[in-house]
Amino acid sequence: MPELPEVEALAGYLRERAVGRRVERLEVAAISALKTYDPPPSAVAGRTVTGAGRYGKFLDVRFDEGLHLVVHLARAGWLHYREAFPSAAPLRPGKGPIALRLRLDDGSGFDLTEAGTQKKLAAYLVTDPALVPGVGKLGPDALEADLTTFGAQLRSRRGQVKGVLTDQSVLAGIGNAYSDEILHAAKLSPFAITDRLTDDQLAALHAATRAVLGDAVRRSMGQRAAELKGEKRSGLKVHARKGLPCPVCGDLVREVSFADSSLQYCPTCQTGGKPLADRRLSRLVR
Ligand SMILES: [Zn+2]
Numbered sequence: 001m002p003e004l005p006e007v008e009a010l011a012g013y014l015r016e017r018a019v020g021r022r023v024e025r026l027e028v029a030a031i032s033a034l035k036t037y038d039p040p041p042s043a044v045a046g047r048t049v050t051g052a053g054r055y056g057k058f059l060d061v062r063f064d065e066g067l068h069l070v071v072h073l074a075r076a077g078w079l080h081y082r083e084a085f086p087s088a089a090p091l092r093p094g095k096g097p098i099a100l101r102l103r104l105d106d107g108s109g110f111d112l113t114e115a116g117t118q119k120k121l122a123a124y125l126v127t128d129p130a131l132v133p134g135v136g137k138l139g140p141d142a143l144e145a146d147l148t149t150f151g152a153q154l155r156s157r158r159g160q161v162k163g164v165l166t167d168q169s170v171l172a173g174i175g176n177a178y179s180d181e182i183l184h185a186a187k188l189s190p191f192a193i194t195d196r197l198t199d200d201q202l203a204a205l206h207a208a209t210r211a212v213l214g215d216a217v218r219r220s221m222g223q224r225a226a227e228l229k230g231e232k233r234s235g236l237k238v239h240a241r242k243g244l245p246c247p248v249c250g251d252l253v254r255e256v257s258f259a260d261s262s263l264q265y266c267p268t269c270q271t272g273g274k275p276l277a278d279r280r281l282s283r284l285v286r
């Protein structure tokens with residue numbers, strides 16, 4: 001799932017490549033992906049791309065006269081920038097991976113795609129991004145929050161730190177992958193309870209959040225949009241690395257599985273060498 005660093009890099013790529021270009025048209029192939037109907041997709045035609053930004057994990061493509069295409073890429077969504085499209089014919093609604101296509105006046109543009117059968121990619125054509133459900137409820141940006149804000153937000157929600165870190169209303173932008181990385185860098189158990197964290201632990205968590213997300217943004221920037229996903233994988237130390245050695249201490253990375261997700265961590269770095277109970281397995285045993 002694209003998280004803050006990937007979405008930031010996509011926005012950066014669009015700022016470089018698309019800003020200043022005029023829109024030929026916005027084509028909608030997956031009707032269910034476009035969550036708004038007013039203004040209609042035809043309202044984008046003829047407008048100029050004036051900017052691109054990010055709210056948490058939401059990408060914001062800005063057009064003149066205050067129109068925004070706000071996109072949540074969900075688990076399997078991505079933005080593919082095309083220097084040229086294979087055909088000038090409009091997309092036809094269908095079951096393919098392309099949900100939306102934006103064509104620009106120099107023949108380039110981008111496709112918003114979603115792999116798999118679960119279609120969760122959501123796009124909104126709005127005059128104000130705050131109108132997008134989810135954007136209005138976002139907490140402070142994870143990369144921008146200072147220690148005071150960060151600490152207050154985390155302590156405002158009592159729960160396991162892994163869950164609280166990924167709650168978009170607490171901090172915006174962190175998902176399953178980078179929360180594993182941040183907790184590893186901060187040497188904290190994913191199951192540590194937020195309101196029991198010491199000031200030192202909170203400071204370490206804040207520093208780790210900045211470092212992990214900041215490094216990932218720097219690695220991603222300057223990459224071609226098509227290569228961003230692979231770059232994320234190569235920068236990870238524990239996430240999706242079950243059974244591989246921790247690059248910090250050499251212990252084997254372990255996993256805890258849940259119904260539809262899992263987390264990875266290093267026992268030596270994070271839990272005093274003790275493996276965490278796998279909730280799913282212990283539930284089966286009970
Ligand atoms: Zn380790």
